[in-house]
Amino acid sequence: xxxxxxxxxxxxxxxxxxxxxxxxxxxxxxxxxxxxxxxxxxxxxxxxxxxxxxxxxxxxxxxxxxxxxxxxxxxxxxxxxxxxxxxxxxxxxxxxxxxxxxxxxxxxxxxxxxxxxxxxxxxxxxxxxxxxxxxxxxxxxxxxxxxxxxxxxxxxxxxxxxxxxxxxxxxxxxxxxxxxxxxxxxxxxxxxxxxxxxxxxxxxxxxxxxxxxxxxxxxxxxxxxxxxxxxxxxxxxxxxxxxxxxxxxxxxxxxxxxxxxxxxxxxxxxxxxxxxxxxxxxxx
Numbered sequence: 001x002x003x004x005x006x007x008x009x010x011x012x013x014x015x016x017x018x019x020x021x022x023x024x025x026x027x028x029x030x031x032x033x034x035x036x037x038x039x040x041x042x043x044x045x046x047x048x049x050x051x052x053x054x055x056x057x058x059x060x061x062x063x064x065x066x067x068x069x070x071x072x073x074x075x076x077x078x079x080x081x082x083x084x085x086x087x088x089x090x091x092x093x094x095x096x097x098x099x100x101x102x103x104x105x106x107x108x109x110x111x112x113x114x115x116x117x118x119x120x121x122x123x124x125x126x127x128x129x130x131x132x133x134x135x136x137x138x139x140x141x142x143x144x145x146x147x148x149x150x151x152x153x154x155x156x157x158x159x160x161x162x163x164x165x166x167x168x169x170x171x172x173x174x175x176x177x178x179x180x181x182x183x184x185x186x187x188x189x190x191x192x193x194x195x196x197x198x199x200x201x202x203x204x205x206x207x208x209x210x211x212x213x214x215x216x217x218x219x220x221x222x223x224x225x226x227x228x229x230x231x232x233x234x235x236x237x238x239x240x241x242x243x244x245x246x247x248x249x250x251x252x253x254x255x256x257x258x259x260x261x262x263x264x265x266x267x268x269x270x271x272x273x274x275x276x277x278x279x280x281x282x283x284x
Contacts, residue, residue: 014260016242018266021046028068031259031263033143034167034252034255034256034259035250035252036052036053036054036248037252038060038061038062038249038252038253039054039057039058039249040056040057040061040063040249040253041056041060041249042247042249043139043247045248048240052200058249059200060252061143061236061253062253062257064247064250064253065239065247065251065253065254065257066238066253066254066257068118068240068247069233069234069239069254070225070233070252071254071257072166072232072234073225073226073228074228074229074230074233074234075230076212077143077226077228077229077230077233078209078210078229078230078231080143081143081146081147081206081209081229082206084143084147084151084212085146085147085150085151085205085207086202086206087148088150088151088152089150089151089152089153089156089201090198090201090202090205091151092151092152093152093156093160093201094160094186094198095165095186096152097157097160097161097164098156098164098182098186098190100112100157100161101164101165102164102169102172102182102190103114112161115154115157115158116158118154118156119155119158119185124236126216126220127238128215130149130215131218132189133220134149134219137188139219140219140220141220141221141227142227142229145218145219145220146212146215146216146219146227146229150208150209150212150215151206153205156201156204156205159197159200159201160194160201162196163193163194163197164190167190167193167194171183175182183258191197194272196228196272196275199272200272200273200275203265203266203269203272203273206265207265207266210230210231210261210262211231211262212229212231212242213231213232213235216228216229216231216232217231217232217235220232230258231258234254234255234258234275237256237276239251
């Protein structure tokens with residue numbers, strides 16, 4: 001009986017590891033193909049069937065891809081938009097989460113439930129109304145159009161509220177007895193305690209700004225390079241040689257240049273993301 005149990009245990013564990021390895025390989029293949037194509041010569045890129053491995057690596061493709069488009073401008077624009085939208089998101093999220101977690105006012109729970117209900121609406125359905133609003137305010141083709149719609153998030157408010165709800169209410173009552181204002185209590189007590197969750201929100205918001213494509217492509221014109229982000233700027237760039245031929249290896253090199261920073265950020269800060277998620281809990 002014990003031997004059968006051990007056999008079943010090892011078979012189940014082997015199956016789990018096999019599925020995990022298989023999923024990891026599926027995720028890794030697109031990145032491998034992107035980097036491999038970026039390092040291929042012009043001749044190797046056009047081979048049929050394509051080479052799955054080569055020793056003839058052309059690192060100069062990255063330099064040529066960088067010089068062929070305005071990467072420096074796109075990087076500056078993206079960092080600026082990410083900083084502004086993330087800062088706005090953190091401010092609105094902290095204030096709204098504190099209000100829903102600690103302050104008592106009429107209709108608080110009803111308003112919060114209505115906000116949660118909006119999470120069931122696909123984001124694509126809000127693009128048209130947001131675009132019409134930006135057009136009516138004459139903010140299209142400006143950084144404001146790229147920043148304002150992303151300065152708040154219902155999910156982040158719910159996420160941080162769960163952490164605030166876990167802080168004992170006795171601390172709030174004791175602070176009120178000592179004459180501490182709500183804002184001071186928020187900054188001195190609640191924000192430091194919820195720092196892992198807030199840091200997670202900062203990381204996820206910055207990554208979202210970096211990866212944004214549909215909205216920046218919608219509110220910026222193709223001819224206005226000054227407000228393009230790295231995502232839509234890279235997509236609209238013409239990676240061609242002197243003869244007008246498309247350089248697919250340069251395209252993949254550009255994609256690699258854009259992808260590597262965000263991968264480094266995620267791999268470096270993933271423990272903070274996990275810690276923030278674990279701290280948020282599921283308390284209602």
